Ligand SMILES: O=C(O)CCC(=O)C(=O)O
């Protein structure tokens with residue numbers, strides 16, 4: 001039974017990082033536990049050179065071409081900033097203040113709301129910390145659903161203000177996230193009919209407050225190590241202090257996303273990467289720290305209802321664009337991420353035909369050819385058996401039909417075998433399927449016409465032609481069921 005709630009995500013991958021809490025605000029010298037070096041880990045520091053010769057697109061949501069601009073940004077960057085998003089400056093300031101209030105509490109007080117090792121919400125170091133030997137120069141607070149329980153732990157008598165602000169922010173973010181998701185999906189040609197779960201009420205989310213205290217040695221520290229978000233999309237509010245960097249698609253360079261007054265940063269997350277069948281890549285990003293200023297960011301992590309299976313959208317999948325990822329719920333994906341981290345997307349990727357499976361397909365095609373040749377031989381034997389003289393005209397017509405559908409199928413099998421063996425040229429799928437469909441109809445007619453007397457063998461051959469037609473439909477290089485169909489075909493033991 002798959003897990004239904006987001007909070008179930010980490011039960012099988014708990015991380016105990018409680019011993020790692022340090023009060024970063026009072027430290028005057030970077031401790032060894034927090035000193036990152038480029039040799040330490042090739043991943044977070046690779047592409048160390050930052051360069052801003054190009055800028056992350058800023059898109060005005062009032063622009064009449066917003067959908068196209070967003071589509072282009074998702075495809076080429078996986079990140080963009082938005083303005084005119086209808087979230088008031090006042091609300092952005094309030095949520096920032098709420099976060100600052102929380103992180104400025106004494107450590108003992110914050111620890112009252114510490115995240116459980118197998119939990120999602122609460123105070124703690126970044127969950128991805130368990131994948132690194134060095135610690136990050138940050139602390140975080142995650143809120144899923146109502147902030148009430150944690151707020152009461154933090155401020156037993158005075159939690160209302162925090163709760164009101166967070167709840168208002170969550171409400172506004174949900175509306176904006178739904179709107180953005182539809183702009184993103186719309187830019188892929190997806191409509192409401194294609195994604196039934198994407199309703200205004202649907203969708204799950206978590207709010208992540210990140211705090212990056214001023215750091216005595218920012219060049220050797222890491223605020224938040226490179227990662228992609230396990231979301232459909234993330235709406236990030238960064239205070240007016242820069243720190244967010246994204247890895248430019250196809251390069252090895254980190255680009256700083258400069259704070260733009262009133263703008264919100266939107267990340268393509270792993271689940272949109274899956275839904276779009278890889279067309280919109282999730283963006284790799286990290287947060288760096290600075291020597292003098294405390295930086296705060298608020299990430300709204302938006303995803304589908306937690307028990308909905310996410311897979312490449314059927315509209316974006318066809319013979320030439322087979323699905324790249326297997327279906328997975330958000331909860332399951334979070335569990336996968338907790339286990340595999342940066343290999344999570346790869347771990348849900350479907351295996352593409354390799355050289356070996358191509359060989360397998362060639363074998364399948366060859367087997368099919370051999371079976372078809374046998375069918376033809378039996379047909380010929382039956383027809384030359386002397387019965388021919390006694391046949392009624394419609395039976396002869398049936399035999400004729402049968403013979404020809406056999407012939408076309410055999411040619412197609414030969415052709416596909418040739419294609420698979422040489423990779424030279426492929427018959428357009430539609431033409432192939434139309435021909436096969438025609439064969440199926442002809443075979444059916446041939447059974448109807450031949451059915452009622454002494455041509456039992458030929459009737460079986462007719463059955464066989466139909467079965468082979470079905471198998472042929474499935475005998476596709478990208479279809480794992482092809483082998484099963486061949487097996488059931490053999491099990492029929494027609495010959
Ligand atoms: O603080 C930032 O700029 C990045 C935060 C982030 O990536 C996250 O919360 O997932």
Ligand SMILES: [Fe+2]
Pocket residue numbers: 227228229285299
């Ligand atoms: Fe992130």
